[in-house]
Amino acid sequence: xxxxxxxxxxxxxSGKDSWYTxxxxxxxxxxxxxxxxxxxxxxxxxxxxxxDINESIEAVCFPASALTACSFDREQLNQxxxxxxxxxxxxKLGVLLGPGINLKRSPLAGRNxxxxxxDPYLVGELAAAYVKGxxxxxxxVSVKHFAANNRxxxxxxxxxxxxxxxxxxxxxxxxxxxxxxxxxATIMCSYNAINGTLSSQNRRLLTNILRDEWGFKGLVMSDWxxxxxxxxxxxxxxxxxxxxxxxxxxxxxxxxxxxGSLAEADLDRAVSRVLKMIQDxxxxxxxxxxxxxxxxxxxxARKLATNSFVLLKNxxxxxxxNKGDKLAVIGELAAHPRYQGSGSSHVNAHRLVxxxxxxxxxxxxxxxxxxxxxxxxxxxxxxxxxxxxxAKSADKVIIFAGYPERLESEGFDKTSIDLPANQNQLxxxxxxxxxxxxxxxxxxxxxxTPWADHVAGMLETYLAGEAVGEATWDVLSGKVNPSGKLAxxxxxxxxxxxxxxxxxxxxxxxxxxxxxxxxxxxxxxxxQPVQFSFGYGLSYTTFKYTDLQLKVTGDHVSGTVKVKxxxxxxxxxxxxxxxxxxTSQIEKPIKTLANFVKVSLVxxxxxxxxxxxxxRAFSWYNPRKADxxxxxxxxxxxxxxxxxxxRLSDTxxxxxxxxxxxxxxxxxxxGDLMAQAKFAKAVEQVGLTDVxxxxxxxxxxxxxxxxxxxxxxxxTMGVTPxxxxxxxxxxxx
Ligand code: BGC
Numbered sequence: 184x185x186x187x188x189x190x191x192x193x194x195x196x197s198g199k200d201s202w203y204t205x206x207x208x209x210x211x212x213x214x215x216x217x218x219x220x221x222x223x224x225x226x227x228x229x230x231x232x233x234x235d236i237n238e239s240i241e242a243v244c245f246p247a248s249a250l251t252a253c254s255f256d257r258e259q260l261n262q263x264x265x266x267x268x269x270x271x272x273x274x275k276l277g278v279l280l281g282p283g284i285n286l287k288r289s290p291l292a293g294r295n296x297x298x299x300x301x302d303p304y305l306v307g308e309l310a311a312a313y314v315k316g317x318x319x320x321x322x323x324v325s326v327k328h329f330a331a332n333n334r335x336x337x338x339x340x341x342x343x344x345x346x347x348x349x350x351x352x353x354x355x356x357x358x359x360x361x362x363x364x365x366x367x368a369t370i371m372c373s374y375n376a377i378n379g380t381l382s383s384q385n386r387r388l389l390t391n392i393l394r395d396e397w398g399f400k401g402l403v404m405s406d407w408x409x410x411x412x413x414x415x416x417x418x419x420x421x422x423x424x425x426x427x428x429x430x431x432x433x434x435x436x437x438x439x440x441x442x443g444s445l446a447e448a449d450l451d452r453a454v455s456r457v458l459k460m461i462q463d464x465x466x467x468x469x470x471x472x473x474x475x476x477x478x479x480x481x482x483x484a485r486k487l488a489t490n491s492f493v494l495l496k497n498x499x500x501x502x503x504x505n506k507g508d509k510l511a512v513i514g515e516l517a518a519h520p521r522y523q524g525s526g527s528s529h530v531n532a533h534r535l536v537x538x539x540x541x542x543x544x545x546x547x548x549x550x551x552x553x554x555x556x557x558x559x560x561x562x563x564x565x566x567x568x569x570x571x572x573x574a575k576s577a578d579k580v581i582i583f584a585g586y587p588e589r590l591e592s593e594g595f596d597k598t599s600i601d602l603p604a605n606q607n608q609l610x611x612x613x614x615x616x617x618x619x620x621x622x623x624x625x626x627x628x629x630x631x632t633p634w635a636d637h638v639a640g641m642l643e644t645y646l647a648g649e650a651v652g653e654a655t656w657d658v659l660s661g662k663v664n665p666s667g668k669l670a671x672x673x674x675x676x677x678x679x680x681x682x683x684x685x686x687x688x689x690x691x692x693x694x695x696x697x698x699x700x701x702x703x704x705x706x707x708x709x710x711q712p713v714q715f716s717f718g719y720g721l722s723y724t725t726f727k728y729t730d731l732q733l734k735v736t737g738d739h740v741s742g743t744v745k746v747k748x749x750x751x752x753x754x755x756x757x758x759x760x761x762x763x764x765x766t767s768q769i770e771k772p773i774k775t776l777a778n779f780v781k782v783s784l785v786x787x788x789x790x791x792x793x794x795x796x797x798x799r800a801f802s803w804y805n806p807r808k809a810d811x812x813x814x815x816x817x818x819x820x821x822x823x824x825x826x827x828x829x830r831l832s833d834t835x836x837x838x839x840x841x842x843x844x845x846x847x848x849x850x851x852x853x854g855d856l857m858a859q860a861k862f863a864k865a866v867e868q869v870g871l872t873d874v875x876x877x878x879x880x881x882x883x884x885x886x887x888x889x890x891x892x893x894x895x896x897x898x899t900m901g902v903t904p905x906x907x908x909x910x911x912x913x914x915x916x
Contacts, residue, residue: 186210192454194432195457196436197423197432198424199427201425202227205427213465215278215460217277217279217280217325220280220281220527221279221297221528222245222251222523222524222528222530222648223270223648224271225239225242225528226242226276240531241531242274242532243481243484243530243532243533244484244522244532244648244649245266245267245480246484246645246648247296248282248283248297249295249645250491250646250667251263255667257309259487260310262483264313264314264316264317264318268322269320271320272322273472273473273475275471275472276466277466278322278325279317279322279324280325281324281326282313282314282326283528284307284361285328285332286354286357286702287301287333288681288686288702289333289686290677291598291628292334292628293593294526295628295629296524296591296627296628296645299670300671301717303352303353303354304776305779307359307361311364314326315364315365323464324367327371327373327406328372328374329358329403330354330372331350332374332375334375336595336687337691338594340691341376341692342693343377343378343693345378345695346695346806348698348806349699351811353701355392366400366401371403372404375693383405383419384418389419393420394420401456402422402456403422404421406425407425408426418449421453422453422457484648484649484650485657486654488650489654489663490666492643492644493719494640494658494665494667494723495715496638496639498639501639502658502659502723503659503723504660508578509548509578511549511550511551511577511581512538512539512542512551512581513570513573513582514606514623515554516557516584516625518539518553520538520625520647521586521588522646522647524627525593526593533649535651536653537651538623540652541655542652545660550573550577552570553566554569555603556605559605562604562605566609567613570609570612570613571613571616574620577617580617581623582609582620582623582638583625584623584625587603600628600677601630602626607633610637610638611637615637619639619640620640621641622638622642623644623659625645625651626643626646628671629673629674631673631714642665643669661752665722668720672713673714675713675714679711681702682695682696684696699770699771699772702717703717704775707826708773717825718759718827718828719825719828722750722756723750724748725749726750726824727746727747728758728822728824728831729744729831730745735837738797740800742794742820743791745791746758748785748786755781755783756781757779757780757781758780758782761777761821761823761829762774762819764801765834766815774821778794778796780792796820798811798813798839799811801818813837814837815838817834818834820833820834847894847914849894849895849907850893850895851911852892854891856894857875857890862914869906869909870906871906871910
């Protein structure tokens with residue numbers, strides 16, 4: 184620091200270009216490279232065409248986060264982190280730009296495929312495991328996009344207007360957990376504003392909350408192009424502008440320091456964090472990339488996908504496919520699968536294996552027809568007729584359907600969750616001639632499945648990565664028993680979704696009017712039927728839950744539950760633990776996910792699964808106190824195989840909060856006052872026993888009306904102001 188000139192400091196707080204930190208040759212400070220993330224490396228070499236984001240080195244394309252989240256498996260996400268860290272180390276990267284941990288607030292959000300879930304607990308747990316894996320390999324991460332970046336349209340300027348409690352309990356909670364549990368090297372701020380202030384210039388977000396409250400020690404970089412006013416950003420707590428704007432970036436900062444609009448101490452703080460990031464994460468030899476075992480990574484990608492796929496429907500055990508089944512394979516997506524998202528997470532895949540390639544290899548007698556075109560929505564009656572014909576003579580039909588890439592990407596939002604009409608029609612037509620139709624879905628986010636009742640089987644494979652073909656067949660054929668659970672709700676209609684009335688409605692303001700009631704928190708409370716619930720997913724076997732035991736200890740609740748595999752195949756079940764707050768008199772969801780355990784069982788085997796629930800599981804964020812609060816009283820602990828399939832439940836009584844001393848004043852409600860232990864004695868002393876005695880009658884509407892008045896209105900019952908004052912004085916001791 185002491186050897187740097189002002190110009191050099193100014194250079195360091197902006198990227199040298201899109202991927203490198205600045206070079207200070209005079210001091211031997213080499214540039215450090217970063218690359219996307221999060222489902223494989225997108226390392227761009229030389230000076231690629233900036234608009235060709237798909238031009239990058241070859242790398243293994245792992246499943247997108249929309250799919251990996253369905254594994255509900257911390258260990259697998261940790262292993263994914265290790266794999267990515269290994270690749271990034273070999274490629275001499277200092278920082279991997281991921282994971283993305285924003286919540287899926289609306290199924291229309293263009294980037295949902297890159298995010299994990301609608302539930303903050305699930306996101307936080309999986310992302311923390313992933314981050315630990317990457318960083319254990321000596322590569323830093325950039326956890327993005329901080330914060331409340333839940334739509335793509337006008338993402339550079341739109342303001343996410345969110346109330347404090349919702350921010351804390353949902354949109355900030357994912358980042359809070361990852362910061363506190365996994366110590367990420369860097370955080371990437373989002374493009375959008377929050378309640379009117381751009382994230383890149385948001386002091387409350389970048390300094391007060393992130394550093395002062397959560398204790399974050401790493402660096403904050405901007406999302407690419409998110410800096411509107413670099414001086415304001417540095418003051419607010421941003422350390423690195425990405426990418427840099429060359430001389431202009433340097434001039435801006437030098438001028439600001441010289442004219443006093445930026446304190447050199449603020450610049451120094453950012454510079455020191457950039458230097459520390461380079462010191463901590465710069466690979467030892469930053470020149471030569473090393474080979475690594477891409478085939479082993481491909482196999483891991485396959486395994487991760489198979490352990491994440493969600494079996495949505497399996498009527499009459501249509502799956503797994505039997506050895507002798509005569510198969511018809513229908514759908515362009517079998518030959519040209521959607522296996523990854525579009526935009527900055529796009530990977531130049533090492534070895535794509537399509538479903539059709541795999542099926543052709545293992546079942547050469549299977550018939551294939553395209554059925555629809557991916558490039559046009561036109562309904563091709565001839566193609567449908569051909570598919571129907573093929574389906575008629577097949578034992579089982581596998582239709583590959585999904586959301587086309589041209590309609591779903593980073594950078595813009597969707598306008599519909601419907602599959603193209605040519606696919607929906609095809610599915611309807613084929614299911615009329617064959618009772619054994621299985622639809623395999625490839626999509627980045629929840630879609631509508633109006634034909635769900637007409638097909639026998641459904642397998643959600645999201646964007647499964649480069650091993651999509653092998654992984655899909657592994658599950659269809661029963662080599663792997665599916666164990667994934669939906670990490671987002673599939674609504675019946677777009678109109679049913681909690682943010683339907685406001686999402687993308689306004690160019691500038693994105694108003695989070697649904698507040699806390701997002702995802703299953705909304706459907707649960709509204710008793711709104713959905714197509715598939717959060718946490719839902721079938722298996723080729725069945726599980727039985729018994730014997731829930733709960734124990735409240737000093738500062739947490741511990742529990743055990745027995746789970747038995749009651750079917751005839753080995754399988755894994757995700758035991759979901761939800762907490763319902765019966766106590767606090769606040770707006771609240773019916774229940775929220777508070778823990779989960781994935782357990783593998785052979786047929787007939789029973790295991791006792793243990794879990795812990797910490798104080799946060801029972802807390803709500805009280806904006807008045809600017810703190811988390813647990814209230815004394817009863818809470819439900821619910822054990823589910825999904826959020827709507829609760830198998831066992833019990834209640835715990837918590838008394839963790841210090842005894843609340845209620846302060847009585849003129850605004851205290853008479854009903855609340857009457858509930859106090861010392862009330863009877865106090866009214867006696869003031870000579871008001873008779874007046875208040877009448878109010879105890881629950882059958883008298885007038886009594887109920889008076890109880891629902893504050894003390895100051897007791898004058899309407901004929902009580903003098905002097906007596907009210909006296910009563911308050913006595914009650915307050
Ligand atoms: C994306 C980031 C990404 C960056 C670099 C931005 O457009 O929002 O997620 O890391 O580009 O490619």
